[in-house]
Amino acid sequence: MNLANGRYGEIDLSSGETQEHDLEEGYARSPTAFLSRIDAAIADAGEDAMAISSGILTGSLVPAAGAGFLRLVRDGSEAESMCPLLGFVGVELKLSGFDFLVISGKASGHGYIWIRDGIIEFVSSPGSASLDSWGRTDLIRSEQGDGRIQVIAAGSWAESQPPSSQLILNYWGGEDKIGCAAEFGSRKLTAIAFRGMGELDLEDSEGHFAASSELYGKHLAGLGENRGLASFSSAAEHEGYSELLHRSIACYGCPFPCRSFYKLFEDASVKERGAQEPGYLVYDVAAVEFLTSLELSPRDVITVLMRCARFGAEPVSVATAASAGGAVDIAAIQNVLESGGAGSSANSTLRRGFADSFEDVSDYATCLALGLCPRYWAKAGMDLEAIGRVSEPALGALINIVD
Amino acid sequence: MRLLFEPMACIACGLCEVACSLHRDGVLTPMSSSIILHQEDKANYFGLVLKSASEGLVLARPEGVTHGAQSSDSGGPGAKPILLREPCDLCDGAPRCVTMCPTGCISKEG
Ligand code: SF4
Ligand code: SF4
Ligand code: SF4
Numbered sequence: 001m002n003l004a005n006g007r008y009g010e011i012d013l014s015s016g017e018t019q020e021h022d023l024e025e026g027y028a029r030s031p032t033a034f035l036s037r038i039d040a041a042i043a044d045a046g047e048d049a050m051a052i053s054s055g056i057l058t059g060s061l062v063p064a065a066g067a068g069f070l071r072l073v074r075d076g077s078e079a080e081s082m083c084p085l086l087g088f089v090g091v092e093l094k095l096s097g098f099d100f101l102v103i104s105g106k107a108s109g110h111g112y113i114w115i116r117d118g119i120i121e122f123v124s125s126p127g128s129a130s131l132d133s134w135g136r137t138d139l140i141r142s143e144q145g146d147g148r149i150q151v152i153a154a155g156s157w158a159e160s161q162p163p164s165s166q167l168i169l170n171y172w173g174g175e176d177k178i179g180c181a182a183e184f185g186s187r188k189l190t191a192i193a194f195r196g197m198g199e200l201d202l203e204d205s206e207g208h209f210a211a212s213s214e215l216y217g218k219h220l221a222g223l224g225e226n227r228g229l230a231s232f233s234s235a236a237e238h239e240g241y242s243e244l245l246h247r248s249i250a251c252y253g254c255p256f257p258c259r260s261f262y263k264l265f266e267d268a269s270v271k272e273r274g275a276q277e278p279g280y281l282v283y284d285v286a287a288v289e290f291l292t293s294l295e296l297s298p299r300d301v302i303t304v305l306m307r308c309a310r311f312g313a314e315p316v317s318v319a320t321a322a323s324a325g326g327a328v329d330i331a332a333i334q335n336v337l338e339s340g341g342a343g344s345s346a347n348s349t350l351r352r353g354f355a356d357s358f359e360d361v362s363d364y365a366t367c368l369a370l371g372l373c374p375r376y377w378a379k380a381g382m383d384l385e386a387i388g389r390v391s392e393p394a395l396g397a398l399i400n401i402v403d
Numbered sequence: 404m405r406l407l408f409e410p411m412a413c414i415a416c417g418l419c420e421v422a423c424s425l426h427r428d429g430v431l432t433p434m435s436s437s438i439i440l441h442q443e444d445k446a447n448y449f450g451l452v453l454k455s456a457s458e459g460l461v462l463a464r465p466e467g468v469t470h471g472a473q474s475s476d477s478g479g480p481g482a483k484p485i486l487l488r489e490p491c492d493l494c495d496g497a498p499r500c501v502t503m504c505p506t507g508c509i510s511k512e513g
Contacts, residue, residue, distance in 0.1 A: 199432035255505030261447035
C-alpha cells in the first residue's frame with residue numbers, strides 16, 4: 001500500500017494482549033473515510049478505547065506532512081476528539097509498521113507501550129510512577145538504548161486525571177489542549193514510545209519529488225523570512241525573547257517552523273554542546289500569549305512552560321488557577337503545580353491550540369487526517385488542489401479530500 | 404562537485420534524509436540515506452553527518468564542519484550504521500537533498 005502499512009495494531013492494557021489487523025486496500029481514500037475506519041476499529045475494541053494514528057500523507061513530501069493525532073471518542077466537535085502529535089512522532093509511528101494503534105483497557109500497574117518494527121508490547125515500569133514527564137522520557141530512551149525514540153509522555157498531573165493535564169511529546173508541550181493525559185493516567189499508562197525503522201512505498205517517486213519540490217518553492221517564496229515563534233505570535237517579538245533565542249527547529253517536513261528553543265541556563269549564542277538541559281522549546285502560542293497578558297517576563301513565561309511540561313500540566317489552566325483573576329508569579333504557579341492537579345479545572349475558553357488554526361474546525365480535522373500540520377497549512381494557505389496534485393503521484397490515486 | 408553545509412541554517416526538518424532514500428531506493432525512509440540528521444532534543448543540539456565518497460564522513464555540527472572524522476552518530480541502535488550505508492553519489496549531478504533543503508543549509512559546489 002502506498003504511503004501506508006496496510007495494518008493497524010491493537011493492545012488491551014487489562015490483559016496485555018496485542019493483535020494486528022489488516023486494512024482493506026483503499027481504506028484511506030479520503031480523510032472522512034480514514035477517520036471512520038479508525039472509529040470503527042475503536043468501536044470494535046470497546047467503549048473505553050482510543051487510538052493514536054499517523055495521517056494518510058504522513059511521511060510524504062507534501063509540506064509539513066509530519067503530523068499524527070490521538071483520537072478519543074467524545075461528544076462535541078473534532079476539536080474535542082483529536083489531539084495533534086507533531087515533531088517526528090507521526091512519521092516514526094508510521095515507520096514503526098502500523099498506520100494506527102488502538103488502545104483499550106486499564107493496566108494493573110504503571111508502564112508504557114513500546115512499538116517498533118511491527119512489535120507492540122506493554123512494558124511494566126513501576127518506578128516511572130513517581131517520575132515527571134522528562135524523567136519518564138529519559139528512562140525509556142535509556143532502557144531501550146536509543147535517543148531518537150519518540151515518546152508521548154504523561155506527567156504526574158495525569159495521576160489524578162484532571163482535564164487540565166497535558167501530554168508531553170519528547171519533553172515539550174503545546175499539542176494536548178483536551179486533557180488526553182488524563183486518559184493515560186486512568187489507564188496507568190505513563191507513555192507511548194516508538195521508533196520507526198520501516199520505509200514507505202510510492203507509486204511514482206519521481207513525480208512526487210518533482211511536484212513537492214515545486215510546491216515547497218512556491219510556499220517559501222510566499223512565506224518570507226522565518227523568525228520561528230515570532231513568525232506566529234506577536235508576543236514573541238519582545239526583545240526579551242530574542243535575547244534568549246537559541247535556534248528554531250522544525251517538525252518533520254516543515255520548512256517554516258514555529259518552534260523556537262530558548263536558553264534559560266546558558267548563553268543563547270553557545271553553539272557547542274553545553275548544559276544538558278539548557279532551556280525549553282516553545283511552540284504553545286496560546287500559552288505564550290496568555291502568560292504574557294498576565295505580565296510575566298519572557299524568561300518567566302518560558303520557565304512556566306518548562307515547569308508545566310515536566311508536571312504534564314496545561315499552562316493556561318495552571319496560570320488561570322494561580323492568578324485567580326489577579327496578578328501571578330512563578331511561586332504561585334509552582335504552588336498550583338505541586339498541588340498535583342486533583343480537582344483542578346481546565347480553562348477551556350483560553351487554552352486554545354492547533355484546533356484554532358482555522359475558523360472552520362473541519363479544516364483542522366482534514367489536516368490531521370491527512371497528516372498535515374494545521375498551523376503550517378493555515379499559514380501557507382490551505383490549498384486542497386495543491387495537496388491533491390503533490391500526493392497523487394505518491395498514492396497512485398487522487399485523494400478525495402472534500403467528500 | 405561536492406556538497407557544502409551551513410550547519411546553523413539547518414532546522415532539522417529531515418527532508419534531506421528522505422530525499423536521499425528516494426534517490427537510492429524509490430522509497431521514503433531515513434534508514435538508508437547517505438546523509439543523517441543527528442538530534443539531541445533536550446540540548447537542542449543538532450547537525451548532519453554525510454557519508455561522502457571522496458571526503459570520508461563530513462560532520463556538519465553547529466560549531467563547524469569537519470571532514471574525514473569517524474562518527475558514532477549512526478542514527479541509533481537498530482538503524483543502519485552509517486559505515487554500512489552507501490556513500491553519497493551526488494545523485495548523478497543533481498543532488499536531491501540540495502533541491503529539497505528549505506533553508507539553503509546544503510548547497511553544491513562545482
Ligand atoms: S508550523 Fe510549527 S508545529 Fe507545525 S509543522 Fe511547522 S514547526 Fe511543527
Ligand atoms: S546528493 Fe544525493 S546521494 Fe548525496 S546525500 Fe544528497 S540526496 Fe543523498
Ligand atoms: S533538509 Fe536542510 S534544513 Fe532540513 S534537515 Fe536537511 S539540511 Fe537541515
